[in-house]
Amino acid sequence: xxxxxxxxxxPATSTALHGEQVxxxxxxxxxxxxxxxxxxxxSNCAMRAICMGGNLNDAExxxxxxxxxxxxxxxxxxxxxxxxxxxxxxxxxxxxxxxTVVAHQNGCEQVSGFFLTGETLGLxxxxxxxxxxxxxxxxxxxxxxIPFHLLEALCREMRSLQQHVHRMLSSEIVRESGVMLLLASxxxxxRVAAFLLNISARQKARGYSHRELTLRMTREEIGSYLGMxxxxxxxxxxxxxxxxxxxxxxxxxxxxxxxxxDRI
Amino acid sequence: xxxxxxxxxxPATSTALHGEQVxxxxxxxxxxxxxxxxxxxxSNCAMRAICMGGNLNDAExxxxxxxxxxxxxxxxxxxxxxxxxxxxxxxxxxxxxxxTVVAHQNGCEQVSGFFLTGETLGLxxxxxxxxxxxxxxxxxxxxxxIPFHLLEALCREMRSLQQHVHRMLSSEIVRESGVMLLLASxxxxxRVAAFLLNISARQKARGYSHRELTLRMTREEIGSYLGMxxxxxxxxxxxxxxxxxxxxxxxxxxxxxxxxxDRI
DNA sequence: CGGCAGATTGACAACGGTCAATTTACGTGG
DNA sequence: CCACGTAAATTGACCGTTGTCAATCTGCCG
Numbered sequence: 001x002x003x004x005x006x007x008x009x010x011p012a013t014s015t016a017l018h019g020e021q022v023x024x025x026x027x028x029x030x031x032x033x034x035x036x037x038x039x040x041x042x043s044n045c046a047m048r049a050i051c052m053g054g055n056l057n058d059a060e061x062x063x064x065x066x067x068x069x070x071x072x073x074x075x076x077x078x079x080x081x082x083x084x085x086x087x088x089x090x091x092x093x094x095x096x097x098x099x100t101v102v103a104h105q106n107g108c109e110q111v112s113g114f115f116l117t118g119e120t121l122g123l124x125x126x127x128x129x130x131x132x133x134x135x136x137x138x139x140x141x142x143x144x145x146i147p148f149h150l151l152e153a154l155c156r157e158m159r160s161l162q163q164h165v166h167r168m169l170s171s172e173i174v175r176e177s178g179v180m181l182l183l184a185s186x187x188x189x190x191r192v193a194a195f196l197l198n199i200s201a202r203q204k205a206r207g208y209s210h211r212e213l214t215l216r217m218t219r220e221e222i223g224s225y226l227g228m229x230x231x232x233x234x235x236x237x238x239x240x241x242x243x244x245x246x247x248x249x250x251x252x253x254x255x256x257x258x259x260x261x262d263r264i
Numbered sequence: 265x266x267x268x269x270x271x272x273x274x275p276a277t278s279t280a281l282h283g284e285q286v287x288x289x290x291x292x293x294x295x296x297x298x299x300x301x302x303x304x305x306x307s308n309c310a311m312r313a314i315c316m317g318g319n320l321n322d323a324e325x326x327x328x329x330x331x332x333x334x335x336x337x338x339x340x341x342x343x344x345x346x347x348x349x350x351x352x353x354x355x356x357x358x359x360x361x362x363x364t365v366v367a368h369q370n371g372c373e374q375v376s377g378f379f380l381t382g383e384t385l386g387l388x389x390x391x392x393x394x395x396x397x398x399x400x401x402x403x404x405x406x407x408x409x410i411p412f413h414l415l416e417a418l419c420r421e422m423r424s425l426q427q428h429v430h431r432m433l434s435s436e437i438v439r440e441s442g443v444m445l446l447l448a449s450x451x452x453x454x455r456v457a458a459f460l461l462n463i464s465a466r467q468k469a470r471g472y473s474h475r476e477l478t479l480r481m482t483r484e485e486i487g488s489y490l491g492m493x494x495x496x497x498x499x500x501x502x503x504x505x506x507x508x509x510x511x512x513x514x515x516x517x518x519x520x521x522x523x524x525x526d527r528i
Numbered sequence: 529c530g531g532c533a534g535a536t537t538g539a540c541a542a543c544g545g546t547c548a549a550t551t552t553a554c555g556t557g558g
Numbered sequence: 559c560c561a562c563g564t565a566a567a568t569t570g571a572c573c574g575t576t577g578t579c580a581a582t583c584t585g586c587c588g
Contacts, residue, residue: 124438124441126434127435127437127438155420159420163416169434170391171392173388174392176443180376181366184490185373218534218535220535224448225448231537235576483568493544498566502569514552515553
């Protein structure tokens with residue numbers, strides 16, 4: 001159940017973030033200024049273990065630094081990019097969270113993914129040189145800007161980086177297969193349970209609590225992602241609460257019985 | 265509507281296959297022998313315009329030939345690879361068609377894609393070094409075997425090939441986003457219409473008729489892919505026929521009113 | 529404190545699922 | 559070439575889950 005929505009292969013070093021690293025990370029995060037661009041550095045980034053440079057050594061990470069020139073702040077509700085925008089860079093999420101939204105001519109649109117700290121955005125733009133969806137910040141967020149042609153050039157020189165980029169692309173494919181499975185074969189209860197467990201697992205991989213979640217997205221956005229109406233999401237969460245599986249307080253959800261959720 | 269299921273960016277040279285190319289292609293196809301391995305060559309392959317070497321020049325294609333050692337016949341119903349198999353190669357579909365199936369512990373499984381001649385299989389295996397799904401031949405088929413580590417090595421030397429591989433991976437991501445949109449926001453009629461139009465567009469890109477389709481998969485497989493039951497697929501096709509949109513004769517479907525299908 | 533977006537809950541309807549009965553298509557062997 | 563057996567497809571009747579519409583409640587921010 002929990003891996004239907006599997007977002008990303010869990011990092012080999014899931015030894016979490018503690019003490020100094022978190023502080024350092026938060027310092028960066030607490031200088032929010034919309035649209036600011038600043039020098040970014042992988043070498044001393046708290047996310048380096050689970051981000052782009054996951055399987056690189058120090059020397060390699062220093063080379064990666066040369067192509068990651070800066071980072072941007074995106075305020076809640078603002079777009080990092082929009083469908084149709086020219087594709088130039090991919091983005092490593094340094095702090096905050098995003099949703100991606102695919103739209104269709106007739107006006108219908110759907111949330112195609114949620115992205116948490118350490119995950120990578122923008123891969124959809126590579127094939128056509130234009131982004132295929134909107135990426136909207138769910139809270140004030142910071143992203144590292146990685147110009148893709150520079151990354152490609154470096155990939156031609158560094159086997160380890162090339163491998164990482166290929167794995168990143170492939171794991172996005174596998175993640176989406178999981179969502180397809182969820183949408184095509186699970187009922188409403190199972191979808192919501194899978195969603196909660198998926199967020200939980202991703203929080204855990206980042207060293208945060210996997211039992212206390214803060215859902216930054218609305219019920220409507222969850223529903224859109226899961227292919228159901230917001231009322232059904234709300235009803236399902238309420239029922240889970242009545243049954244003692246979770247405790248819901250608005251956007252805060254505590255998972256009280258992970259095993260039972262997994263068995264749904 | 266038609267691009268919900270968009271499988272692959274339409275090839276720049278959609279000038280189709282004619283005369284000699286098709287004959288040559290069919291010759292290859294008519295030497296089916298299960299599990300045979302033979303020398304493959306991109307340079308004189310009928311699929312070269314829409315396959316791996318799409319944007320390569322002759323010299324580059326010759327270099328690509330050095331990593332594509334052979335091709336394999338897979339009989340209808342047999343697996344090219346199975347979930348959990350060690351990942352070593354990706355596969356270019358030379359003739360025939362495949363379905364990919366993702367499974368889950370509790371026994372439920374879902375068709376995650378259909379692959380036609382010229383399309384590429386196996387990208388799901390890159391991220392974990394193991395395949396994430398089964399690939400099953402829907403008819404006797406032939407695939408070119410492309411050892412991925414050799415392809416990666418060549419990508420480090422050839423910018424154009426590197427770009428092609430990245431685009432291929434990215435377009436698989438975009439394709440799956442389209443399926444997610446379909447599964448989450450369309451009703452049964454719209455899903456079936458989108459499915460037919462998608463197959464039609466892909467046939468057209470390969471120089472085949474886009475009005476006369478031969479659906480090699482069963483109603484159950486279509487239903488699995490579209491997240492609905494086989495009875496609903498069957499009923500929907502029957503109704504489309506009653507309304508004069510299509511003509512159904514078992515696995516043969518003629519699209520009589522493409523515009524109306526698109527407007528559903 | 530007021531205004532508003534977001535969330536919850538209820539009543540009812542409808543779309544698609546389930547179960548079952550036939551019919552059709554296909555591959556195998558006589 | 560036809561007969562048979564099995565898998566696939568079609569169609570109908572009925573039911574349940576989820577969507578729709580509406581009322582109400584909660585929480586946040588100016």
